Amino acid sequence: MEEQVIIFLAFFCLVGYIIKVVSDNKLRRRIIEKGEINENVKDIFAPPRQRTAHQQLKWGMVLIAVGLGLVFGAFFNSGEIAFAFMLIFAGVALILYYLKGDKIHKEDKNIEQKQSESSV
Numbered sequence: 001m002e003e004q005v006i007i008f009l010a011f012f013c014l015v016g017y018i019i020k021v022v023s024d025n026k027l028r029r030r031i032i033e034k035g036e037i038n039e040n041v042k043d044i045f046a047p048p049r050q051r052t053a054h055q056q057l058k059w060g061m062v063l064i065a066v067g068l069g070l071v072f073g074a075f076f077n078s079g080e081i082a083f084a085f086m087l088i089f090a091g092v093a094l095i096l097y098y099l100k101g102d103k104i105h106k107e108d109k110n111i112e113q114k115q116s117e118s119s120v
Helices: 002-034 039-044 053-076 079-119
Strands: none
Touching: 053 079
16 A cells, blocks of 8 residues: 555656656747847756755754654644644744844855955
């Protein structure tokens, strides 16, 4: 029974990915045919960037918060309370990341600008 579910999910994901690739390809062809290529279009179709330290920090904070939610939920011996704690702590982690990540992002932009100015 479990194998059938896994096979179905894998097939569903494969079909979804194929549809995405085909639709992206058709969209690229239409844009190229019209000659409307500029920097914004190049950014849209650029390959995804490698994971940055910021993304890893965000997901690390969320996973730690979810783990803390499970620990606090275990004290009450209730699945519903554990789930609620997981959501609350994950939300708090994302808010904290937003506040801290915004500062980090601004600092990184300033460093990149200084490096580009010094290299020119």
